[in-house]
Amino acid sequence: MTGPVVVGLDGSPASVTASWWAAREAVDRHLPVVLLHSWTAQPLDVPIAQEAHNKQRYGREVLERASAELLHRHGDLALTTELVSAPAADALLERAESAAMLVLGSRGHASVASFLLGTISLHVLGLTPCPAVAVRAGDPAVEAGWGHPAAADRDEVVVGVQEPGAAARPLLEFAFTAAAARGARLRAVRALPLTSLVTRLDEDLEAEERVRLAEALAPWREKFPDVAVTKHVATGPATQVLLTASDRGCLTVVGRRRHSSHLTWKLGPVAHAALHHIPCPVAVVPHS
Incomplete structure (x- = not known):
């Protein structure tokens, strides 16, 4: 950077x-x-x-x-x-x-x-x-x-990973760099949608998403080996999951999709909610 x-x-x-x-x-x-x-x-x-x-x-x-x-x-x-x-x-x-x-x-x-x-x-x-x-x-x-x-209990950089793919890379780079600079733990948060019934399929989905999240984190953990990482996968509304996960946050990182026009701007619902309700600095990182 x-x-x-x-x-x-x-x-x-x-x-x-x-x-x-x-x-x-x-x-x-x-x-x-x-x-x-x-x-x-x-x-x-x-x-x-x-x-x-x-x-x-x-x-x-x-x-x-x-x-x-x-x-x-x-x-x-x-x-x-x-x-x-x-x-x-x-x-x-x-x-x-x-x-x-x-x-x-x-x-x-x-x-x-x-x-x-x-x-x-x-x-x-x-x-x-x-x-x-x-x-x-x-x-x-x-x-x-x-x-x-x-505050001493603010010791984590929290990053919301809505989709563990290419879109998450700028967020993870920013979050890992921030955590390394502070000597802080990084908490990577992934929210899964609610379903009407708790079934074996739900358990399988959560296991699969944990694997996907781990794969997305792997290259950054290799690049920043001194940063301790917690994978936080939970079922529920993304905004509520992120808010709950940010209890110990010294910085929360969320994403925003880039727009082709400089005349059009929009913050997604997760970024908007984070900016209004999370009790620590919030970084909004643009991604494709």
Whole structure:
């Protein structure tokens, strides 16, 4: 994986949390970070006048504060900033063409494990050609700074494997790389559809799917021999199986099918549910 980790930074608590996560990820993967702020797409609650000059000044201050904090934490971090006038979604998608990943903040409820995704985030997540990660404010799976480590029980990278074939390869590459960088266990999740009766055929199907999943994992286990792997095959709705499997997740990886048109974007039901309900950063990885 090459290219920078690009962070959409608007000054909100969620985007700051996203920058913390991105910096740690970049250090672990030996990648540079780009902090990007669109001064024409600032949060509605920013307490500044609407003149362009003040918006640009606010943007520079946001970038300077975040840069100083991240470089103080990670002295060896290669970091640059960009203040742009283009709409945030357009600027992020343009840089996604050469980025290793995009990282976006998403406001989170204090008492409910849920994402509040705005139109910009959904648009970017549905169109980006590179993996994109959504990080919610106050996420316990994110190291928040000195004396505020990530929750100790968040020790697994979880990847949803809807179809153990070619479509799963980009997801597994991303997930194994993330697990190796963290020294974390990888949990590969496969959901089987519910049937009206529990029969011997159901047991045979589950055994066959375990074999298929093991075959899909085999080349990546060989490439990443130090990553411990758990195969998680369960019967039930894919979204519920993935949500249950992510209890110990420090990162959950889901897929999104690529679209031929840049004017059409869509997140599948599993990706959409994961982004709204899984209580850890969620990576959406495009695949063919």
